[in-house]
Amino acid sequence: MTDAATAVRIPVAMTVNGKSVSAEIDPRTLLVQFLRETLDLTGTHVGCDTSQCGACVVHVGGEAVKSCTILAVQADGMAVTTIEGLASGGKLHPMQEAFRENHGLQCGFCTPGMIMSAVDLVARFGPDLDEQTIRENLDGNLCRCTGYHNIVKSIAAGARAMGGAGEGAHAAE
Numbered sequence: 001m002t003d004a005a006t007a008v009r010i011p012v013a014m015t016v017n018g019k020s021v022s023a024e025i026d027p028r029t030l031l032v033q034f035l036r037e038t039l040d041l042t043g044t045h046v047g048c049d050t051s052q053c054g055a056c057v058v059h060v061g062g063e064a065v066k067s068c069t070i071l072a073v074q075a076d077g078m079a080v081t082t083i084e085g086l087a088s089g090g091k092l093h094p095m096q097e098a099f100r101e102n103h104g105l106q107c108g109f110c111t112p113g114m115i116m117s118a119v120d121l122v123a124r125f126g127p128d129l130d131e132q133t134i135r136e137n138l139d140g141n142l143c144r145c146t147g148y149h150n151i152v153k154s155i156a157a158g159a160r161a162m163g164g165a166g167e168g169a170h171a172a173e
Helices: 031-038 092-100 111-125 131-137 149-164
Strands: 009-016 019-025 058-060 063-066 078-081
Touching: 019 031, 019 058, 031 058, 058 111, 092 111, 092 149, 111 131, 111 149, 131 149
Parallel strands: 009 078
Antiparallel strands: 009 019, 058 063, 058 078
C-alpha cells in the first residue's frame, strides 16, 4: 500500500488561458480536477462524474473536450482555454454576452460548458447556424432548468456576433 508521502507525482506543464502553468501532480488527476483544485479555475464545473452533462467542457488544442474524460497529463504541452479565458480586457466574449442578453441561463451551472461548446460549434460550422444544427450539436450538454429555447437563441445570437465582429471562434487560443 502506498501512503500519501510516497505517492508518485509527475510534472505537467501547459498553457491555460494564455498563461504557462506547471505543477507536480498525481498521474490520475483529471484535467477538471487540475483546473479547479490546482489552478483555482472554478468556472469549469463537475456535474455528473460520468461525462454526460457537459458542464466541464473546455478547449484543449482548440477543440471542445469534456475535461472529466481526460487526464491532466494528456493535456501536457497543450493550450487549454476555460470559460475564464474567453473574456478579454474586461470585456465578455461575444458568446458570453449573447447568453447574458438572451437569458440563456437560469441557475448557471451548465452555462460554462454550454458556452465553451457553442464557441467550438461556431468554429466548426461558421456563424450562420440554424436551430437544428445548434440543437443537434448540443447533444452532450445538459441543462436541467430550461427547455433550451433561450440557450439555442443565445448561441445563434453569439454566433452572429462572432461572425459579424470578425472575431475568431477561438479568440483566446
